[in-house]
Amino acid sequence: MSVPDSFSPVVVTPVSASTLPWLGSDQKYHVSYDLQLTNASRLPATLTSVQVVDAKQPDTVLASLSGGQLVDPSCTYGECNLLRMLPDANATDTVMPPGQSRALLVDLTFDTLKQAPAAVAHRLSLTGQAAPPATQPTPISYLAAPFDISAGKPLVIAPPLKGTNWVAANGCCGIGGAHRPALNSLNGKLTNGQRFAIDWLKLTDSGAFYSGDKTKNESYAGYGQAIYAVADGTVSSTLDTVDAGTPGILPANDPVLGPKLTIENVDGNHIIQDLGGGVWAMYAHLIKGSLLVKPGDKVKKGQKIADLGNTGNSSGPHLHFQLMDNPSLLQADAVPYVFDGFTYEGQVSYPAWLASDAYESGTYFQGKLPTGQPRTDALPLALAIVDFPS
Structure with a gap:
């Protein structure tokens, strides 16, 4: 897919090449990859959520990461603290100052292989620089980083x-x-x-x-x-x-x-x-x-x-x-x-x-x-x- 044109203060880059689903011992299919998020604007960017969507049908949300899934100092295991300071420490909050980067761990689970789309994209919701002339952070949302998750079989x-x-x-x-x-x-x-x-x-x-x-x-x-x-x-x-x-x-x-x-x-x-x-x-x-x-x-x-x-x-x-x-x-x-x-x-x-x-x-x-x-x-x-x- 090609994402709609928009000003994107936080740049999203997959860490790895395309990936693929694999069957876990829980008898569900899993897809795991990482994203690098970089605040390329001159204002702070505060991440609210990241939705993983079907790249062909962006209204189909496969996973939504927010709150404690991104940052939770009290959580020691499970689906939490997925937002990382580089290279691999827990993030202390969801604020990215100008010029700074974070990593995001993405783990998707599907009951059947048919439920996994060929590719995903990522809808970021944040408070940041909505346009080049902006002088104050405001709410903004946009699609980014289409990513192939159907690159063969494990x-x-x-x-x-x-x-x-x-x-x-x-x-x-x-x-x-x-x-x-x-x-x-x-x-x-x-x-x-x-x-x-x-x-x-x-x-x-x-x-x-x-x-x-x-x-x-x-x-x-x-x-x-x-x-x-x-x-x-x-x-x-x-x-x-x-x-x-x-x-x-x-x-x-x-x-x-x-x-x-x-x-x-x-x-x-x-x-x-x-x-x-x-x-x-x-x-x-x-x-x-x-x-x-x-x-x-x-x-x-x-x-x-x-x-x-x-x-x-x-x-x-x-x-x-x-x-x-x-x-x-x-x-x-x-x-x-x-x-x-x-x-x-x-x-x-x-x-x-x-x-x-x-x-x-x-x-x-x-x-x-x-x-x-x-x-x-x-x-x-x-x-x-x-x-x-x-």
Whole structure:
């Protein structure tokens, strides 16, 4: 679509290229992307709401973001604080002074794939400079930023893990995890390579993440678990020199360890695999010395490639997994994907997750279903508990 001509004090730019719907473990279809909003006028702009509309039928509102969805200091998880200070902090209010920018996280949900339009646009309502001669902010509304959300189908891959009681920590969508709002300014642009990333943690049969000494990696259910290639492909790069960290300590927050983090080692020992078609997989925080592949190696789907560890900027054993559109983390944007099959076992409670200590102490089976539900070609949502085929 072409938007109607209008003076637009706040310029809207999609952070990523076109995207596409994917099926979640809730059996609904999701579309997730980010917008950069820049006040290009000489007066302050106070955002009231952003409506996501069908680009072909702008009167059809798909989602309306306002109030606490944009800014809510009391909210710690869910559909809130979607307006971000750059690169990824909560905005303190909806005012954008002249020349300043914000990011907006957009997550759409549809009951069926047919409900998702081919493209969306965005109707901004704000108080700002309504015309070039204006000297005082006044209410204004306009359409902006048509965006294609029908760019094909999500890539179907195999899970990178096997076995029971895996938790999709920091998964998509909404606020409350580390990945969805993880915008970064890298290589001269705003990127979000972790939009669909998941930190995979394993629970014991009693619903805890560890048994025994919580300060030792070996006490955690996931530590040392085998990691498998999610598809056929070629290894692009690896790192296998980072020593194990100590559970409960996030290096980025430590005055001694923090300065030692670099772009190269922040993800610890890792493998980046070229899946073809402009998509790369990243497997991160691996055990030093466990990597079974090197750059240039051809790997097959289901082939063991490493062991799950706790290296880099990690506070406990887990596998960080994501797909991206570039082998360089500095260049990459996130790519939607789905797993070919898993069993959905329920959810870890967000309040329980956020209230736990640095070791994720406690038990987390309160939201586990009496009977697991099979899922095909879907992506586990944040804090889903899933079993992968053995």
